[in-house]
Amino acid sequence: MRLAISIPQTVGPGPFDPAALRAYLARAEELGFEGAWTTEQVIGSHPHLGPLETLSFAAACTTRIRLGCATLISSVHSPAHLAKSIATLDQLSLGRLDVGIAIGGRSRMLSAFGVDPDTFVARFAEGLRLMKDLWTLPRVDFEGRFWRLQGAAMEPKPYQRPHPPIWFGGGHPNALRRAVRLGDAFIGAGSVTTAQFAEHARIIREALAEQRRDPAGFPIAKRVYIAVDDDAERARTRIAHALDDHYGSAGRPGLAPVAVAGTPGDCVAGLRAVVEAGAQMIVLNPLFDDLEQMERLAAEVTPELG
Numbered sequence: 001m002r003l004a005i006s007i008p009q010t011v012g013p014g015p016f017d018p019a020a021l022r023a024y025l026a027r028a029e030e031l032g033f034e035g036a037w038t039t040e041q042v043i044g045s046h047p048h049l050g051p052l053e054t055l056s057f058a059a060a061c062t063t064r065i066r067l068g069c070a071t072l073i074s075s076v077h078s079p080a081h082l083a084k085s086i087a088t089l090d091q092l093s094l095g096r097l098d099v100g101i102a103i104g105g106r107s108r109m110l111s112a113f114g115v116d117p118d119t120f121v122a123r124f125a126e127g128l129r130l131m132k133d134l135w136t137l138p139r140v141d142f143e144g145r146f147w148r149l150q151g152a153a154m155e156p157k158p159y160q161r162p163h164p165p166i167w168f169g170g171g172h173p174n175a176l177r178r179a180v181r182l183g184d185a186f187i188g189a190g191s192v193t194t195a196q197f198a199e200h201a202r203i204i205r206e207a208l209a210e211q212r213r214d215p216a217g218f219p220i221a222k223r224v225y226i227a228v229d230d231d232a233e234r235a236r237t238r239i240a241h242a243l244d245d246h247y248g249s250a251g252r253p254g255l256a257p258v259a260v261a262g263t264p265g266d267c268v269a270g271l272r273a274v275v276e277a278g279a280q281m282i283v284l285n286p287l288f289d290d291l292e293q294m295e296r297l298a299a300e301v302t303p304e305l306g
Helices: 018-030 051-061 079-092 120-136 173-182 194-210 232-247 264-277 290-305
Strands: 002-006 035-038 066-073 097-102 140-143 148-152 166-168 185-188 220-228 260-262 281-285
Touching: 002 220, 002 290, 018 035, 018 051, 018 290, 035 051, 035 097, 035 281, 051 066, 051 079, 066 166, 079 097, 079 120, 120 140, 120 173, 166 173, 173 185, 173 194, 185 194, 194 220, 194 264, 220 232, 220 264, 220 290, 232 260, 260 264, 264 281, 264 290, 281 290
Parallel strands: 002 035, 002 281, 035 066, 066 097, 097 166, 166 185, 185 220, 220 260, 220 281
Antiparallel strands: 140 148
């Protein structure tokens, strides 16, 4: 079992405190977490720092811990710009980067990015193919539906060869099979329940068998929103409110069941269920009192997972 921790990205109340984030990242590394992960929110009222910029800060504050984002909605990004940012960050971190990508969905405000809702799936696949070409080829001749390049070069290449591991998100069966076909790993969303994740992991394993891919070379992970407290009811109430604030209660009501919350024993049981559902790595994601929660998880919960 591999364990990672989320990187706090919420600003406020009050101004951003870079010293506090620096101390948090240093402590995460000291505690032995394998990875530190961000999420992406471009359009939204929640005061959320950008994922790649935050990871660049994290790269400067750490030396060992791997750095990831789950997930970038790559279908709304320019693939050339995104490829450059990822290659740069992989160089700055000396090859410690994991890249999570997902298609997104029609519910997003695609018009803010100039993306036609009827083309975002095709843009996703073509954009990923273009990024891989820019990361791996000395010169790129690319004739696509959305992007065309002739004799184009991008340097430097990523530190990791051929490129950083590509973790796919998503939940639709087509997206899960696409993950196995095009990606290197899968990470389940924090906004799905353990039962839903178990079904996603089952489809992933089926697709691996169908495509004759070695499961040992395709990690499966899940982000888990978590709250630990000696008072179990208080933990569940606080994480429910935090989820409503994070996602917007009007758009995503009733998200409390996706979280693992309660006493240390409750959290151990909840995380064991995620492991049994198929997770080989868990990204622990507190939504309040980040440093205190990380300390309690490291002292009272994660040692019991074995």
